[in-house]
Amino acid sequence: MEALEEVLELLKLPHRGSATALEAEAFRRLAGFLEARGLKPSEIPFRGVRSYGPELLALSLLLGLGFLSPLFPLAGALGFYLYFTGRRPWGRLLDRHPSRNLLAWKGEGTRALVLMAHVDTAKTYFLYHPKRVKGFRRSFLLNACLALLSPLLALTPLKWPLSLYFLLQAALLLHRELSAPYVKGGNDNASGVAVATALFLETDPPPGFRLGLALTGCEEVGALGAKALLPHxxxxxxxxxxxxxxxxxxxxxxxxxxLRYVPYRGPLLEAARKTPGARPVRYRLAYFDTLPLAQRGFPTLTLVRLEGGVPPDWHWPTDTFARLDPKALKDTLAYARSLLKALVGLPSKLPCTPEGAGEGREEP
Structure with a gap:
């Protein structure tokens, strides 16, 4: 069985919800898989939350209390801006559940390249329904405009419908927390874990270069695993x-x-622009684990597959292993292999055979 298939089999659990026991089980299986191949992955423990819902619920409540005082929506608007630019100053109060990353290295040297993928899965929500998800960006921008204007609107008669809007949103988020299931996460993101791990196993770093594999937890609740990875x-x-x-x-x-667009920079992006097989996209739909790294100046790049501007089955119960496309997985591996070869000439045990190149740029 190929490494791609083996890793996918390991991750076939009811779910791998952020900071849950099943996320921990997935990491236990992945650590054993790597150790059986002579590697020594280190575990990076940290604490996180199991859902982003309570934080967004609290922000919605603050924004919905504008009929009492404009100070509530002022606090809500500030919190909204911080959260959606990747900052959670309240995190130390909320991050109570254990999670972890796995980090393995091959090779020695002063230069380092890390292959990264998140292990955890998210709860579903009605906005991710296949008939609604293409409007996700528009819904977010509407919420952002209303949230950031709410302190001013709280001084006008519009505070009443605006308060009702955000209180209804809080009720929907509460319903999500009480009843919504975690998805199985075949595409999001067992696919990424499988490709990253397979590429790591097949690639031999040259002298003077270190190759790393970082498998992260709690990506779905604020890229917390990536933030915990930074010091390492x-x-x-x-x-x-x-x-x-x-x-x-x-x-x-x-x-x-x-909210704030963070452009990628560095050799990975330049190599991708010269490697046929993928099109560029300015990703505004959500965030990746690369966001906190790019914000701190690390040269990063994310590979993602989209249908109609959104990831297929994104955070919906149809995100199962049965819906994965084996050719898409193999072509992604081939493209990533070509990318590494173009980047630093890393020798691979397998030939590079990426799919054909596309044209143009998209912005979901």
Whole structure:
């Protein structure tokens, strides 16, 4: 059985919800898989949350209390901005559940390249329904405009419908927390874990170069695993992230950010622009684990597959292993292999056979 298939089999659990016991079981299986191949992955423990719902619920409540005082929506607007630019100053109060990353290295040297993918899965929500998900970006921008204007609107008669809007949103988020299941996460992101792990196993770093594999937890609740990984990465580490690569057309992100756009920079992006097989995209739909790294100056790149501007089966119960496209997985592996070869001439045990190149740029 190929490494791709073996890793996918390991991750076939009811779910791998952020900071849950099943996320821990997935990491236990992955650690055993790597150790059986002579590697010594180190575990990086940290604490996180099991869902982003309670935080968004609290922000919605603050924004919905504008009929009492404009100070509530002022606090809500500030919290909204911080959260959706990747900052959680309240995290130390909420991050109570154990999670972890796995980090394995091959080779020695002063330069480092890390292959990264997140292990955890998210709860579903009605906005991810296949008939609604293409409007996800528009819904977010509407919420952002209303949230950031709410302190001013709280001084006008519009505070009443606006308060009702955000209180209804809080009720929907509460319903999600009480009843919504975690998805199985075949595409998001067993696909990325499988490709990153297979590429790591087949690639031999040359002398003077370190190759790393970082499998992260709690990506779905604020890229908490990536933030916990930061102190363990040498300065200037190149980070190639794989997320949602199990079906659809292959893209490389040129940057990301839901509110503030953070452009990627560095050799990985330049290599991707010269490597046929993927199209560029300015990713504004959500965030990747690369966001906190790019914000801190690390040269990063994310590979993602999209259908109609969104990842297939994104956070919906249809995100199962049965819906993965084996050819998409193999073509992603081939493209990533070509990318590494173009980047630093890393020798691989397998030939590079990426799919054909596309044209143009998209912005979901």
């Amino acid at each position: 990465l040498p300065e200037g580490t190149l980070v190639l992230n794989l997320d949602n690569v199990g079906r659809g057309e292959l893209f490389y992100a040129e940057g990301e950010g839901m």
